[in-house]
Amino acid sequence: MRNILKQYFGFDKFRPKQEEIINSVVAGNNTLGILPTGSGKSICFQVPGLKYPGLTLVISPLISLMRDQVEALNNQGIPAAYLNSTLKKREIDSLMANLEAGHYQFLYVAPERFNNGEFTNLIKRLDVPLIAFDEAHCISKWGHDFRPSYQSIIPILKSLLPDAVTVGLTATATLEVQENIQELLDIGMENVFTTSVARENLHLNVNTTYQREQFILSYIQGKPGLSGIIYAATRAEVEKISLFLTDNGVDNVIYHGGLGKEERNRNQQQFVTGDTNIAVATNAFGMGIDKPDIRFIIHHNLPGDIESYYQEIGRAGRDGQVSECILLSSPRDINLHQFFIDRSSSSEQYKDHMRAKLDRMIQYNRTSKCLSSFITKYFDPDEYVEECLVCSNCKNSERSYDMTGEAKTIVELTRNCELPLTKEQTIQVLRGEMTENVTSHSLEQVESFGRMDSYLTSEINHLLEEMVLRGYLHLEEEHLYTVSKSEMILDGDLTLKTVPFRKHFNEKVDISTASSPNELLFRKLAETRTLVADKYNLTEEDIFTDATLREFAKKMPASKQDMVNIQGVGNYKLKHYCPHFLETISAHQESVFVTE
Incomplete structure (x- = not known):
C-alpha cells in the first residue's frame, strides 16, 4: 500500500487512520471512515482502487467534485472518468464504450445515473470490486445534506454488484448519522474508523x-x-x-x-x-x-x-x-x-x-x-477534550470569576464516589436534593452532599460543562470521571476562572416563602425551565421568557390545547417543552387542593 501511495500520490506515509481504513477495505470488509475535512479521505478509496483489478465506482454528490478529482487522477496517470448531466450524448456513448473495454480504473457518477437502464445493464456486466460513497453523510436522513437519491440506490447497487466491497467516507457524521450509515451499508462497528474532528490550526x-x-x-x-x-x-x-x-x-x-x-x-x-x-x-x-x-x-x-x-x-x-x-x-x-x-x-x-x-x-x-x-x-460526546486556548472564548478577557473552589468540590465528589455519577446526579448531590436518583444509591451520605445548596441547577451545570470542555473532567457515556489533569485542581496548582454566571450567592432559595399562589407557581415553573434548559443545552430564555411563565402561572393551562393560545408557545415548544410545564402545573394544583 505504501508503494502505491508513494508511486501515485507522492506521499511517504499515511495520515492517521488512512492505512487502517485501506487495510479493512482490502481485506474485503464494508468500511466507514470519518476523517476531518482536508485529511485525505479520497486516498482511502483511491489506494485500494489501484490495488484491485477492475473498476472502482465512486458515488459523488457534486459535479464540480467529480470533475476536480477525475482531473487530479488523470494528471497522475490514473485512467478515470465521470458520468453526469454535463456530458453530451456522443461523449456518454464514447465513455460507455471505453467502460465496456475496461479502459478506466475509476468512474465517478451521481446517484441519479442509476435511473438509466442502459447504464445499470452495463454496470452489471463490468468487474466492479469496490464501491465508494464520497460524502457518505448524504446517505443518512439525519445528515445535514441528506439526499434521498443517495439512499435509494443502495438496494440497486446490492442487487447489481452483490460481491462488491463498500466504503463510505465523510467528515461530518454525528453518532446518530454514523449508526444510520452503518445500518444502510452493512458495516460492523469493528470496521468504523474515526479521528477527532478537532483541527488545531x-x-x-x-x-x-x-x-x-x-x-x-x-x-x-x-x-x-x-x-x-x-x-x-x-x-x-x-x-x-x-x-x-x-x-x-x-x-x-x-x-x-x-x-x-x-x-x-x-x-x-x-x-x-x-x-x-x-x-x-x-x-x-x-x-x-x-x-x-x-x-x-x-x-x-x-x-x-x-x-x-x-x-x-x-x-x-x-x-x-x-x-x-x-x-x-x-x-x-x-x-x-x-x-x-x-x-x-x-x-x-x-x-x-x-x-x-x-x-x-x-x-x-x-x-x-x-x-x-x-x-x-457535538460529533463525539464521549471524546476527551481539552480547551484549545486560541478560540475567542478561551481568550475572553471577561473570564473573571474564580471558580477554583467550586471546581475542587466537584472533583472531590467525582473522585471519591464509589460509582461514576451522571451530570444530573452530581448536580442533585451538590444541591442536597433527596431525589430517587440520589437516595437509591445512598448518595445523601457522601461528604459533598448539599455543599453547594445555594447554587441553581443551571449554575452547577455551567461549572460542570466548563470543567469538561477544558479537560479537568471527562464525560463519557453520560458519566463523569476524573483525569490526571483533575489533580492540578486538588493540588492547588492553578486558578480556574470563568465568565461571571452566579445569580444567587449566599442564600438558598425557598419557594415556599412566595407571597401568592401565582407567585409560588411562577417560581416552580422557573425551576422547571432551568431543568428543561439544562436538558436541551439551551439558555432559559430560549425555552420560555418570564412573561410566558407568568401567563402559565396566571391561566394554569391544563392541556396543550390550552397552552397553544398563550403568547410565546409555538408548535416545536408545544411538543418538546410544554409537557414538563403541564406536569408542574398539575402537581402544583394537587398540592394546593390538598392544603385546602
Whole structure:
C-alpha cells in the first residue's frame, strides 16, 4: 500500500487512520471512515482502487467534485472518468464504450445515473470490486445534506454488484448519522474508523458585532494578500457584500446558484489560482475545492447546523497553517432558519430534528466555553477534550470569576464516589436534593452532599460543562470521571476562572416563602425551565421568557390545547417543552387542593 501511495500520490506515509481504513477495505470488509475535512479521505478509496483489478465506482454528490478529482487522477496517470448531466450524448456513448473495454480504473457518477437502464445493464456486466460513497453523510436522513437519491440506490447497487466491497467516507457524521450509515451499508462497528474532528490550526471566533459588513471590510484590509471566503445565507446578501467590498477597493468574485455555469466556473477558477483572493459565496461554493492556502473563512450569517458549519470552515488551512474561522450573525438569521423549517414539506419528525440541530448551532453561537471543544463533543460526546486556548472564548478577557473552589468540590465528589455519577446526579448531590436518583444509591451520605445548596441547577451545570470542555473532567457515556489533569485542581496548582454566571450567592432559595399562589407557581415553573434548559443545552430564555411563565402561572393551562393560545408557545415548544410545564402545573394544583 505504501508503494502505491508513494508511486501515485507522492506521499511517504499515511495520515492517521488512512492505512487502517485501506487495510479493512482490502481485506474485503464494508468500511466507514470519518476523517476531518482536508485529511485525505479520497486516498482511502483511491489506494485500494489501484490495488484491485477492475473498476472502482465512486458515488459523488457534486459535479464540480467529480470533475476536480477525475482531473487530479488523470494528471497522475490514473485512467478515470465521470458520468453526469454535463456530458453530451456522443461523449456518454464514447465513455460507455471505453467502460465496456475496461479502459478506466475509476468512474465517478451521481446517484441519479442509476435511473438509466442502459447504464445499470452495463454496470452489471463490468468487474466492479469496490464501491465508494464520497460524502457518505448524504446517505443518512439525519445528515445535514441528506439526499434521498443517495439512499435509494443502495438496494440497486446490492442487487447489481452483490460481491462488491463498500466504503463510505465523510467528515461530518454525528453518532446518530454514523449508526444510520452503518445500518444502510452493512458495516460492523469493528470496521468504523474515526479521528477527532478537532483541527488545531483552525482558530475559531464568534463575533457579536452588529456592523458585519464593516467588520468584514476592516478584517480583509488588515490581512492584505491573504485568501479567504465570506459565506452569506442568500444570493442577495452575496451580491450586497460583494458590491460593498468592490466599492471599498477590495477585489472579489462571487459564487451562487443564480449565476450561469460559465461565470461560476470562471469565478471559481480565479479564486483557486489566486488571481482573486476573496470569494463571496453561498454554501454552494467550496466542496471539493483543492486550495490549501485559504487563510480565513467568515460566515456573515448563522448556518442552520453545526455539520454544515464544520464542513465549510474545514476548507480553510488545508496546508496545516493557522487559519481563522469567524462566525457573525444576527437575530434575523434564526428567524429565517425557523421559517424555512416550518415551511418545509418534510415530515414533522424531520422538522423536529432540524430544529434540534438549529438549537445546537445557536448554543455554539452563544456559549462562553471553548468553541473547539464544543464542536468536538457535538460529533463525539464521549471524546476527551481539552480547551484549545486560541478560540475567542478561551481568550475572553471577561473570564473573571474564580471558580477554583467550586471546581475542587466537584472533583472531590467525582473522585471519591464509589460509582461514576451522571451530570444530573452530581448536580442533585451538590444541591442536597433527596431525589430517587440520589437516595437509591445512598448518595445523601457522601461528604459533598448539599455543599453547594445555594447554587441553581443551571449554575452547577455551567461549572460542570466548563470543567469538561477544558479537560479537568471527562464525560463519557453520560458519566463523569476524573483525569490526571483533575489533580492540578486538588493540588492547588492553578486558578480556574470563568465568565461571571452566579445569580444567587449566599442564600438558598425557598419557594415556599412566595407571597401568592401565582407567585409560588411562577417560581416552580422557573425551576422547571432551568431543568428543561439544562436538558436541551439551551439558555432559559430560549425555552420560555418570564412573561410566558407568568401567563402559565396566571391561566394554569391544563392541556396543550390550552397552552397553544398563550403568547410565546409555538408548535416545536408545544411538543418538546410544554409537557414538563403541564406536569408542574398539575402537581402544583394537587398540592394546593390538598392544603385546602
